[in-house]
Amino acid sequence: MSGKKKRPVSRKETTALSLLCFGLIIGFWCLASYGRWVDEIFLPTPTAVLGRIVEMAKDGSLWANCRESISRVMIGWIWSVLIALPMGMLMANSKRVSAFVQPIIEFARYLPVVALVPLTLLYLGIEETQKYTIIFLGTFFQLVLMVCDTVSSVDRNMINAALTLGAGRFQVYREVIFPAALPGLMDDFRLTVGWAWTYLVVAEMVAASNGLGFMILRSQRYLATDTIFAGLLLIGLIGLITDWLFRLLSRAVAPWQERLGDKK
């Protein structure tokens, strides 16, 4: 009867599968580059890329570029969180606030950030503020709507329970809505910080004298494909690490949360 019973997937197995995927891609890369299927100018070998990373680490540019990029992402994104969080919460709980700001946010959200770059350059020049602004514009409008959505989906029953237990309006926010929404908010933050990285590269490619995006753009001019690959690899890695940190943080702030796919 049960020839195809669904077997629980162990942690080891999922890790193995994830590594396998990376392994396959790297394997293919090795074949294509060492096997000279593709010209070195287009696809450098893994050793060349690693060598490049080591070189950059030695001359200090690796750390300098990463530091610049990370700090830009963090500052732009934190601004966006600081404003989007209270605003999204207000929107979720007040029809008036929502009616006032929702249409403009929906409108702004569809403006491609790249199209706003010329204006930011005009208004803000090539200062750091311009990079923060790009990252802010790229994440803020989406984040407000996500926060509003997450907060709106807090179980009405819980809010009602708090009200009938004597909680005031502010207490309901602090003691119920915020903690109930926290796991969802952490997910929203995790997703938007990822987007912030993509906008960072946009910002740095346009006007910057350092950072990973700048490094990639400059390398294209010198056909330094190995540096381009090193840059891409670094951005991906930093992304993975951020994601992982967020998951850890999420678990730390909401250990009570049950997740789909959690082991029993």
Add this chain to the structure above:
Amino acid sequence: MSGNEKLRVRALGRVYGEGAQAVTALQDVDLTVRESEFVMIVGPSGCGKTTLINIIGGLDEQTSGEVLLDGKPVCAPGADRGMVFQGYSLFPWLTVQKNVEFGLKMKKVPAAERAQRAKEYIDLVGLGGFENALPRQLSGGMKQRAAIARTLANEPEVLLMDEPFGALDAQTRVVMQELLAGISRKKHPTILFITHDIDEAVLLGDRIYVMSRRPGTIRDVIEVDIPGERNHHSLVRPEFIAVKEKIMEMLWQESMDAASGR
């Protein structure tokens, strides 16, 4: 049983929507709950029971009539009317202990007193030993016990319960009913309890209001004047069966009326 009048609902009406889409959920509902009385409301699904109790609790607004608590009209939710809901409404990030303390914390009761009072009610509902458990670690029955303790610990003037055992299996439900009957004997809270389960109504109620549907209104009142302790064995005693039959007859008549277009 003939204490002072605690809660009074007068000519209460609730219409949802406007114009052609308007639904009259409640019409001319009148009822009274006296101090330390256990009052039941029975009615078919969709007759407006939740709407009624939510208005009394201040979570919904009536379109006509009024709700009086100790003679004063109420309109917003407050700690004087504690509610236990149809679904589970525990805070999943708080332990049983912290859940039960919630209302006291809102009132800024000092931590030590809070902990002690919560402990007392946790023991009362038989959850001793589970103080530090999270809601997700509890069974359905235990969750409802915790929710009852949370509301009781707040010591409300009136306890409003909306089908609190509706989601439980038959055996657990009986256990919970007897638990509540025991608490009622011990602490004499004033309770307005909603159900669609006739056995539950007869087992727990001093007085039973029978509701009809479309528009929801009170059809009849039955006094259950049977002294002494009640438990699930009581349900087979003739005096209980007589009350049950009376209610069933009313609900039957009601559904016949509904089927024949009133």
